[in-house]
Amino acid sequence: MVEVKLHDIGEGMHEGEVIHFFVKTGDSVKIDQPLVEVQTDKVTAELPSPAAGTIKDIKVKEGDVVTVGSVILTIEAASTPTSPSSKAEDKVNASEQPVVDKIVKAPSNTTFAGGIATLNKRVLAAPFTRKIARENGVDIEQITGTGAGGRVTDQDVYNFIENGSVPKAEEKIETEAPEEVNTAPSFATKNAEEIPFKGRRKQIAKKMVQSLATIPHVTHFEEIDVTAVMELKKQLKAMDPENKRGMNVSVAAFFVKAIQIALKDFPIFNAKLDEENEVIRLEKNVNIGIATDSDEGLIVPVISHVEQRNVRDIAHDMKDKITRAKTNKLKGSDMTGGTFTISNVGPLGSIAATPIINHPEVALMAFHKTKKTPVVVGNEIVIRSMMNVSMSFDHRVADGATAVMFTNRVKELIENPYFMTLELI
Amino acid sequence: MTTAVDTKKLTMVQAVTDGMRVMMKEQENVIVLGEDVGQNGGVFRATDGLVAEFGEKRVIDTPLAESGIIGTSIGLAMNGFKPIAEMQFLGFIYPAFNQIMTHASRIRARTLGAFTVPMVIRAPFGAGVRAPEIHSDSVEALFTGMPGMKVVVPSNPYDAKGMLISAIEDPDPVLFLEPMRCYRSTKMDVPDGKYNVPLGKAARLQEGDDVTVFAYGAMIDVVMKAAKTAEEKGINCDVIDLRSLYPLDKEMIAESVQKTGRAVIVHEAPGTGGLGETIMSLINDTSFLYMKAPIERVTGFDTPVPMFALEDHYLPSAERVVQAIEKVTQF
Numbered sequence: 001m002v003e004v005k006l007h008d009i010g011e012g013m014h015e016g017e018v019i020h021f022f023v024k025t026g027d028s029v030k031i032d033q034p035l036v037e038v039q040t041d042k043v044t045a046e047l048p049s050p051a052a053g054t055i056k057d058i059k060v061k062e063g064d065v066v067t068v069g070s071v072i073l074t075i076e077a078a079s080t081p082t083s084p085s086s087k088a089e090d091k092v093n094a095s096e097q098p099v100v101d102k103i104v105k106a107p108s109n110t111t112f113a114g115g116i117a118t119l120n121k122r123v124l125a126a127p128f129t130r131k132i133a134r135e136n137g138v139d140i141e142q143i144t145g146t147g148a149g150g151r152v153t154d155q156d157v158y159n160f161i162e163n164g165s166v167p168k169a170e171e172k173i174e175t176e177a178p179e180e181v182n183t184a185p186s187f188a189t190k191n192a193e194e195i196p197f198k199g200r201r202k203q204i205a206k207k208m209v210q211s212l213a214t215i216p217h218v219t220h221f222e223e224i225d226v227t228a229v230m231e232l233k234k235q236l237k238a239m240d241p242e243n244k245r246g247m248n249v250s251v252a253a254f255f256v257k258a259i260q261i262a263l264k265d266f267p268i269f270n271a272k273l274d275e276e277n278e279v280i281r282l283e284k285n286v287n288i289g290i291a292t293d294s295d296e297g298l299i300v301p302v303i304s305h306v307e308q309r310n311v312r313d314i315a316h317d318m319k320d321k322i323t324r325a326k327t328n329k330l331k332g333s334d335m336t337g338g339t340f341t342i343s344n345v346g347p348l349g350s351i352a353a354t355p356i357i358n359h360p361e362v363a364l365m366a367f368h369k370t371k372k373t374p375v376v377v378g379n380e381i382v383i384r385s386m387m388n389v390s391m392s393f394d395h396r397v398a399d400g401a402t403a404v405m406f407t408n409r410v411k412e413l414i415e416n417p418y419f420m421t422l423e424l425i
Numbered sequence: 426m427t428t429a430v431d432t433k434k435l436t437m438v439q440a441v442t443d444g445m446r447v448m449m450k451e452q453e454n455v456i457v458l459g460e461d462v463g464q465n466g467g468v469f470r471a472t473d474g475l476v477a478e479f480g481e482k483r484v485i486d487t488p489l490a491e492s493g494i495i496g497t498s499i500g501l502a503m504n505g506f507k508p509i510a511e512m513q514f515l516g517f518i519y520p521a522f523n524q525i526m527t528h529a530s531r532i533r534a535r536t537l538g539a540f541t542v543p544m545v546i547r548a549p550f551g552a553g554v555r556a557p558e559i560h561s562d563s564v565e566a567l568f569t570g571m572p573g574m575k576v577v578v579p580s581n582p583y584d585a586k587g588m589l590i591s592a593i594e595d596p597d598p599v600l601f602l603e604p605m606r607c608y609r610s611t612k613m614d615v616p617d618g619k620y621n622v623p624l625g626k627a628a629r630l631q632e633g634d635d636v637t638v639f640a641y642g643a644m645i646d647v648v649m650k651a652a653k654t655a656e657e658k659g660i661n662c663d664v665i666d667l668r669s670l671y672p673l674d675k676e677m678i679a680e681s682v683q684k685t686g687r688a689v690i691v692h693e694a695p696g697t698g699g700l701g702e703t704i705m706s707l708i709n710d711t712s713f714l715y716m717k718a719p720i721e722r723v724t725g726f727d728t729p730v731p732m733f734a735l736e737d738h739y740l741p742s743a744e745r746v747v748q749a750i751e752k753v754t755q756f
Binding site: 126127128129130131148154324329331333 | 686
C-alpha cells in the first residue's frame with residue numbers, strides 16, 4: 001500500500017487546502033498521473049502519483065486544510081507492468097504483494113553474499129582506502145573491516161584482493177585437471193592442520209621464487225677467526241659498562257663495517273644487474289640489508305649509507321631496526337634501497353647454508369655459529385673462536401675467484417679489526 | 426662560482442627595520458606612518474632610527490586614530506606613495522577595519538584596475554608575551570576572507586625582511602603580520618642588502634612522509650618541537666610554514682598531503698572560522714582521495730585570549746600537537 005502524503009511543495013509551508021481531486025476511489029492510476037490539486041499560501045500545485053495502481057482510500061475532502069505529512073489518499077500498487085508474453089508467468093506466480101513491497105523483499109530471496117544488509121550499510125573506510133579498492137575493482141562494501149570500530153584498512157583491501165583471486169585460480173586448476181591423471185599431488189588430508197598461505201609468507205615465497213628463478217646462485221664458504229673482534233667488543237664494553245657512551249656494540253656491527261670496506265675493493269658485489277638495458281649498475285651507497293627472523297617470517301630492514309657511518313652508529317641502527325622488525329613496526333622506507341644483504345644466523349646456530357640472494361642484489365653473506373675450535377697458528381695448536389661464512393653470489397655478474405677474494409678481504413678485516421681503523425673517514 | 430653576501434645576525438624586529446630602511450633608501454616614495462613610529466621608534470622599536478635617517482616627512486607620527494592612519498595611507502597609496510602603516514597591535518585595527526574592507530581591498534576592482542593601493546599594514550599580533558587584553562588577538566582570519574588583500578606572516582628574521590620588501594613592492598595592499606613572540610626569540614643571518622622572499626609561497630621546514638603539519642608565525646617553533654618528539658616515536662613529519670595566509674600556497678599544501686595522506690593544522694587563533702577550516706576545505710577539494718585519516722586541528726579556543734595567567738593553556742602546546750600527530754597516524 002502506498003500512502004500519498006502532503007509534502008512541502010513551497011518554502012517552509014506547513015499546510016495546504018485541497019482544491020480538487022482528479023481521481024476517485026477505485027480509479028486506476030499511472031505513475032506521475034496528477035491525483036490532487038493543493039493550494040498553499042504561495043502556490044497551487046498538483047500532486048502526482050508516486051506509483052501505478054488503484055486508488056484505495058481517499059482520506060480527506062475537497063476544501064479540507066491538511067498539514068504537511070498528512071496522508072491524503074492511499075494507492076494499492078499494481079504488480080510490475082508486464083508484456084503480453086509474461087502475463088502467463090504472472091498468473092503462475094500470482095502475488096498480491098504491491099510493487100514496493102516486492103522491491104524491498106526481493107534481495108532477501110537472492111543468494112549473493114551480503115544480502116540486503118550490505119545494500120543499506122556503508123562500511124567505514126578512509127578515502128584513500130576506498131581509492132585502493134576502486135582502482136582494483138573491489139566492492140569495498142563486501143569487505144569486513146579489521147580496523148578500529150570495524151573500519152576497513154588498506155591491508156584489508158589488499159588481503160581481499162589477494163584472497164579473492166586465490167580460490168578462483170585453485171578452482172580452475174581443479175576443474176581443468178583430467179580426473180584420470182592421478183600424478184598430481186593431493187593436498188587433501190583429514191589429519192593436517194591448515195595454515196593460510198598468504199600475507200607475508202606468500203610475499204616471501206614469491207620473492208624467493210623470483211630470485212632463484214632469475215639468478216644462477218653460487219655459494220662460496222670460508223671460515224673466519226673472530227677471536228680478535230670478540231675481544232675488541234669485550235674491551236669496549238669494559239670501558240663503558242653502563243653503555244653511557246654507546247660503546248657496547250655488537251660484533252655484527254663490525255661484520256657490517258668489514259663488508260662495506262671490502263665492497264670498496266669489490267664494488268661488483270654492491271651492484272644491480274639491469275638485464276633489459278644490458279648494464280650492471282655499481283651502487284654508490286652501501287646499504288646493507290639485515291635478514292631478520294620475525295614471528296611473521298623473514299624480513300630485511302636496511303642500514304643505509306654504511307659508508308658514511310661509524311661502527312657505533314651502525315650498531316645502534318641495527319639494534320633499533322631489528323627490534324622493530326621483530327615487533328612489526330618497520331616502515332616501508334626502512335626496508336627499501338638495500339644493495340647487499342647479510343644473514344646473521346649464528347645466534348640461531350648453523351655451520352653452513354646456501355642462502356638465496358635478495359633480488360635484484362648481486363650477493364649475500366651469511367654469518368654462522370661461532371664456536372671455540374682448536375686451530376693451528378704458526379706451529380702451535382691454540383683455541384680460537386671460529387665462524388663459518390657462506391657467500392652466495394650472482395654468477396652472471398661475478399665469478400668465483402672474485403667472490404673468494406672478496407670473502408678473503410672480509411676475513412682479513414674481521415680477523416684484524418684494527419685494519420678497519422685505516423678506513424676511518 | 427659563488428657570490429659572497431654580507432650578512433648580519435638580526436632578530437626579527439631588527440630584520441623588519443632593516444627591510445624598511447633598504448626600501449626607504451631605494452625609493453623616496455616609501456614612507457612610514459603610525460602611532461609613536463617617529464621619535465619613539467615604535468612600540469616595539471621596529472622603526473627605531475628611521476626618523477633620524479629619513480626625516481619627519483617620511484617617518485610620520487600620527488594621532489591615536491587607526492581609521493585615520495589607514496584612510497590617509499589609502500589616499501597616499503593611490504597618489505604615488507608607498508605607505509607602510511604601523512598598527513601598534515593587530516587587536517587595535519578594528520577602527521580601521523572599515524577603511525580596509527570597503528576601500529583598500531577593493532579599489533583595484535572598483536576602478537577596474539585603474540588604481541591600485543600599494544600599501545603595507547604592519548601589525549604585531551599573537552599571544553605568549555603576557556600582554557594585556559586585546560593586545561594578543563590573532564584575528565588574521567578576518568582579513569583572509571577579504572578579497573584583494575594579501576595577508577602574510579613571517580616566522581623568522583630572514584623571511585621577515587625578504588617578505589616585507591616583497592610586500593612593499595607589491596602593487597596591492599598587504600597585511601604584514603609580525604608574531605610578537607618571534608620578535609626577539611631568535612637571531613639569524615640576514616643579508617645586508619635587498620632580497621625578496623616571494624609572497625604566496627609556503628616553505629617546507631622539514632621533510633617527512635607520515636603526516637603533514639601546517640603552521641605559521643609563532644606556532645612554527647611549537648610544531649618543530651612537536652615534530653622532533655614525533656620523530657623520536659618513529660613518525661616523520663612534513664612541516665610546512667605557510668607564510669602566506671592569503672593567497673595560500675595551494676600547490677605545496679596539496680603536494681604535501683597527497684604524499685603523506687594525513688594533516689595536522691596548527692594556529693593559535695580560535696578554531697571556528699580560523700584558517701584551519703580554509704585549509705581543510707582546500708585539502709578536501711584537491712586531495713580527498715589521498716586522505717588516510719581525518720584532518721586534525723590544534724588551535725586556540727573559541728574565546729578571547731585570556732589574561733596572562735591562563736595564556737599558556739590557551740595557546741597550542743607541543744604536547745597538544747604531538748597528540749594530534751599521533752591521533753592521525755594511529756587512526
